[in-house]
Structures are given as C-alpha cells and as structure tokens.
Amino acid sequence: MLRITLEQWRMFRMVAEHGGFNQAAAHIHKSQSSIHSAVAKIEQSLGVKVFSVDGRKTKLTEAGEMLLRRANYLLDEAEKVEAVGYTLAEGVEASLRIAVDEVFAQHILYQALEATSQKYPLLRIELIESILTGAHELIESNQADIAISPFNLLNGFNEHLCQVEFTAVASPTHQLHLLQRELTLEDLKSFRQIVLRDSAHTKRSDSGWLGANQRWTVSHLRTSIDMICNGLGFAWLPVSSIETELEQGILQRLPLTHNATRSSSLYLVFHDGDRLGLAARTFIEELKRLCSAASA
Template sequence: MHDFTLHDLQCFDAVVESGGFQAAAQRLHRSHPAVFAAIARLERQLGFELLDRSGYRVALTAAGESFHRRAQGLLRELGHLRDHAAHLAAGEESTLRVVLGDFCPRPALLEKLARFFATQPHTRLQLYFESVSGPLERLLDGDVELILHRVDKADPRLEWLDMGSVDFLPVIAPTLLAGRRDIGPAQLRALTQCVMRDSARHSPPVDYFTLDGAPQCTVPDQAMKKELVLHGLAWGHLPRHLIEEELAAGRLQDLSGPQLPGRREEWVAARLRDRAHGPVAQRLWRFLQEA
C-alpha cells in the first residue's frame, strides 16, 4: 500500500459530507473528474473500496465508514494545526503566564480570568500561585508576563493597574485567649505566630506582620494559615474576606487595636514597563483595566 495524500483524503471527506462527486467538486472548487480520480486513486492505494456506487447516490461501504471516521479525526487536527499556525504568524501568544499572589480574592479573580480566556481559544493560560515576594521575583526574572499581587508603585520597572484592597486583621481563636479581653504584643509573644512562607527563590527575605520574639510557624498559603488559627494552633494576620463568617460566628476574634493594628494592602495587576507585550497580553491588560 502506497502512502496516500491529504488532498485525496479531503476529496473523500467532501464526497461523503456532500453526498456526491459533483457537490464535492463544487465545495472544493475542483473539477468533477479531479475529485473522481482522487477517490479512485485512494481506493487503489488502500486496497479496498470506500464507496458503493451501485445506487443513485454514492454510499459508504462498511470499510469506507470505518476509514472515514478515522480520517475525520486527522482532518480536524490538520484544521487545528493550520489555525494555530495562522495565530502564530499573526504574533499571538500560544501561552500566557500569570501569577496570583497569596492574598488576592481568588474566586472573583479566577472568574474574571476564566471569562477572558474563554474568548482566547488559541492561547493557554499557565497559572502560578506565589507568596510574599515570590510574585515580583517571577516577573523580574522574566518567568511570567503578569502578576496579581502587591508591588511598590514607585518602582520604575513596573506599570500597574489598581485592582482592589484587602484588609489584614490580627486574629486568634477564642480558646487561646483564656478569658482575657485585652491582649497585646506582650501576651502574644508567648504564643505561636503563623506567618506566610516566602516562595521567592533568590530575593532577600521579606517579613510582614511578624512580632519580634514570638515563636513562628510558616505555611504556604492563606487557607492553611486560616486552618491553623481556627484550630487554636497559632494566631496570625488574615485577609478579612477570608474570615468574615468566622468573625461573625465568634469562631475567631479580631485583635486589632492601638498596640496591634491591622493593615490595608492594595493589590494590583503589574507587568514590566519596558517589555514587549503580545496581542493577547495587551487584550488581557485592557480587560482588567475595564473590569
């Protein structure tokens, strides 16, 4: 059996889908004899008949039906490959890499990203989750195109879009208070403080909300920190949006006060200012700007 060509497969598929040689020829903008010859050549190369020509309309043989099902998969993949090549030639990115920082409101943010990438079928989202100084390090290293996290807005290397703010509250499980109403840094130093682990690989370590002298445990994300605090294994600062129900139900107590203030953190979408951004990255930037 000799190798058959994509042209012959396309002619065969057109005959099956169109219901005849003449209709297939019109669909492919070829002559009737050219399509007829392509099918005959394909049958000779395969060694079996694809079409039953005994009736008024051509019909698939049993072998032809089986072969057509497999051929359709190949032709679909060819179509996808051509579309992908066209998008690459137009300069569109095949992958867009984005970092979500540790305290961003994830459900709403993931919903926005899902909505955007549903309109970009030829670009795959590659999503990373980093904490503390990890997001900025990934951006400055050129590993990703965009981060959603806190940044120094005065950094001339960056351009950014305001996305929102998050209130961080120092909280503790009531079981650790032992009936005390007023508790400050002096009392908390005897208790374990839960802090975020910095996911940066080579940047100088950055500490947020750490209390000097207090024993510490580290966790990779805010959800794990919440679980430790809820179970009375530690106290720590948590984003308000993550603990509103627990505060309202009395399962956590807010320690905010003059001695232990909370803090509002702004989070942004940020990218490198001097980097060339592809068309999909630009569309995502405008989408976030409008949102």
Template sequence: MQRISLEQWRTFIAVVDCGGFAQAGDAMYKTQSTVSHSIKKLEGTLGEPLFNVVGRKAVLTEFGVTLLGSARELVSRADSLEHEAISNKKQHHASISLAVDTLFPKQHLYSALSTFSAAYPEINVQLQETVLSRCGELLDDGSVDIGIASAIPKGFTARVASLVDLEAVAHCQHPLASLDCVTFEQLEQCRQVVIRDAGLRHNVNSGWLGSSSRFTVTNVSEATYAVKSQVGFAWLPSWILAKQDEASPLVKLKLKHGQIRTVSLLLGIREDCVDSPPHSELVSLLLK
C-alpha cells in the same frame, strides 16, 4: 565570499517548473528581466551555466540537473522551518503566564479569569501563587507575563490592583479570643502563624512579626488551616473572613484601637505584552 540566497534557488526551481524565464516571472509576480538577472547572478556565483535557452524554453544543462534535487530539498526545508517558526509564535502568544500573591482576593481573581476565559477560549492561562518577593523574581526573569504583588521590580509600570486589609485572627477557643482589648504585648506572648517568603534570591520578612514563637507556612490557605487547628493566631486578609460561615471557629481579635494592617498589591506587566489584546483584557479585568 559570495553567497547564494534562498530566493535565487526559488527562482531556479520556478524556471525549471515553468519551462522558461517569462513563465517563471508570471508565476513569481516578477518581470522576465528580474528572473533572468537572478539566474545570471546564480550562474556567476557557481561558475557554470544552468540553462540552455531553446526558443522560449529554458532547458537544464547537465550541471543544472545535478543541482535540482538539492535545491528542492533546501527550499522545502526552509519552508518547513518558516512554517514551524510561525506556528510556535502563535502557540507562544496563545498562552498567558500569571503570578499572583497569596494575599490577592481569590474570588476576584477567579471571577476575572472566568470572564477572560469566556472571551478568549483559545488562550491557555498558567497561574502561579507567590509570596512576597517571588513574584518580582518571576517578572524579572521573564518567566511570567503579568505579576501581582506588594512589590514590583524596577522597569515595570505598576498599578494598584487591590488594597488588602489584614486582621489578627485566632480560633474561638484561643486564650486571646475572649479578651475585650488585646494589646501587641499580649500578642507577643502567643505563637504567630506566619507565611514564608517564597523568593529564591532575596527573602524578606514582611508584616507584624512580634511573636518570638512562630509557626511558618507557605500560603494564606495553609495559614488559615493552621489557625483553625489552634496552632496559633495569624494576620489574615479580610476576604478570608468574609467568606466564612457561621460555623467557622475563626474570630477577629479585639485589638486595642482596632488596629488592622493594609497591604497594597500592585500589578506589573512585561513591556512586550502591553500591546497584546488578550493581555490588556486580562489586566483590565484584574484591575476592576
């Protein structure tokens, strides 16, 4: 089945509006023969002549008159669709979605976002705080452009974004706070505040989970508040402790041999975003 292209309809309308094949060719930056060939092909498909040529002027036939209104509407709708598609593409690229694990240093995160926002004020940033496997799920699903977590899915190039030290922390009035040497056996006897994996498909346990009594929360902020409220002790990132003032009730537990845990947080970016200047700039700032 033969089909008529939009370009043929555009040529048909141009001949009507310009009054002739040569004039239409000038308006469309085409030769007169190209315009004539397009109209002949259109007429062949339709099986009816569209123009009568009188001197150098092309005059619509009665059949051509019946098609003109529909042709204009078709081309107008096509132009509107093209404009809408281009606008939506621009809007899509005017937004960056980011998933960041709750352990990532907040001061560095928002410093990077502040610098980025100043350089790209037209870009909207959508930020999600994640825990453990949830960031990987969002990257896998294509729900976010950039992810920072302890594990990045296969197929993504991962770079180290931060090394986070975790230290055992308790309220200053906690029984363990007054001890000069705390062993893991002593930790096991106390309630531990742990952060729940936010993953929806494959939840994983991570970190030290030696205590049989646990209080589970959703993020680092909640864990910190729980420790301050004397719910239990927790392994908290050192950047949380660094920003505490002297009045803070949080104290580091004096573990035997001074054990700490170190978590490597990796940054992954969707392949189709790698060459985008705004994405590249944000990645650079986050990796500093």
C-alpha cells in the same frame, strides 16, 4: 547610515561576557576570525580600543566598558522590538503566565480568568501563586508575563490595583480570646504566630512578622488559615480570604487596642505593555474593572 551593525555589537558583547574571542566563538558558533573582524570594525569606525589583551585574558578598556553599557541597551531594545513584532504577527498568544500574590481576592481573580478564557477558549493559562516578593521575582526573571504583587517593579509598568485589608484573628477557643479583655501587642508575643514564608528564592521579606517568641512558618495562605482555625496560633489574615470563617464564627477578630487591622497595596506589574498579546490585555482590563467595582 549606521556604520556598525547590531550583529557586530552582539559579537562585541559576547567577547566581553565570555572573556575572550575563543570563548565567544564557541558560545555563538561563529568563527574566531569573524568575531575579530566585527570588533575590529567597531574600533576602526569609532577610533577607540575596546579591548586590551593581557596574556590570555581579554579585558574591556575604559571606553569599552562605556560602550558595552550602551550596546547592552541597544541590543535589549532590538530584542523587544522583535518580540513586539512576533506578538503582532501571532495576534492572540497561545499561553499566558500570571503570578499572583495569595492575599489577592480569589473571587476577583477567578472572574477575570473566566472572562478571559470565555473570549479566548484555546488560551493556556499558567497561574503561579506566590507570597510577598515571589511575584516580583517571577516578573524580573521573565517567568511570568503579568504579576499582582505588593512590590513595584523598578524597570517596568506599575499600577495600583487594590488595597488588601488584614485583620488579627484566632480561633474562638484560643487562649487569647479566653483572656476576655482588650489585648496589646505585648500580649501577642507570648503566643504562637503563624507566618507566611516568602516564596521568592532570593531577597526574601519577613513582612508581617510581629516578633512572637513562638513562630511557625508556612508556605501557603490556606495552610495558615487552617492552622488558626484549629487553634494552633494567631495571624493577620486578609479579610477577603476568611469572610466565611468570620461569618460562621470559626475565626474571631482579636480585640487589640492598636493595630487590629492592617492594609497593604497590591500592584499590577509587567515589563512592557507592547509585548502583551490580546488575551493578556483582556485579562488586565477585566481585572481592573472588577477591582474598581469592588472598591466602589
């Protein structure tokens, strides 16, 4: 039999987070005496002091800091158990939030979304398009349920989904093509590169930037493609996004001696599979099936 309840651990955490008993009481709308009683129960049961009072400041003791780390894990896991229970009770979730890096093949994404929607027509889908670490950030901040990202999730589920091939391109009228010879990376540095801005708000990446003297940064892949089609610069673009432009000759591959193509992995990431509803699982299955078929 446990001698300390989850609610007592929660009150202990509130005092630690808010720096005092009064502050914790105001935040969780409990009486100060009930919070004092909960903390006293922890100290009596375990035989340790978890807080020390220095004037008006309430500080964790060394033992309190160690217990807080464990309590945080315990409370977080309890919340996950409840979330799983709600998911099981509800059956099919009402909405699904999906963060997708813009370099992912759109035709595969649309097919997976349509298949999911056909099975669950009342499902509300929120698609959040992102660049570089943007999808990763949305998952970490719980603003998305599932993400397709070029970065793994530190504490969560990660599965390799596909490889994305990038190729260096420019308009056929661009000066780089008018040189009519093989090109080096040094040649490119004299011309404008169109770069995609990382959509994350923190810890942004500048992956893919060559270091050209001229650099335009845009927020969307489609903007980059349009600019390059209009002869405003060059870039490495995902082949799946420019197949039509390449076939029609609106864009042409740059004849680079090295590094003309690049490859990047995309991963399927989410926090906890047990918390995903039936619709989310259907979407994941369709996505994996379509990616597998495309790579076969």
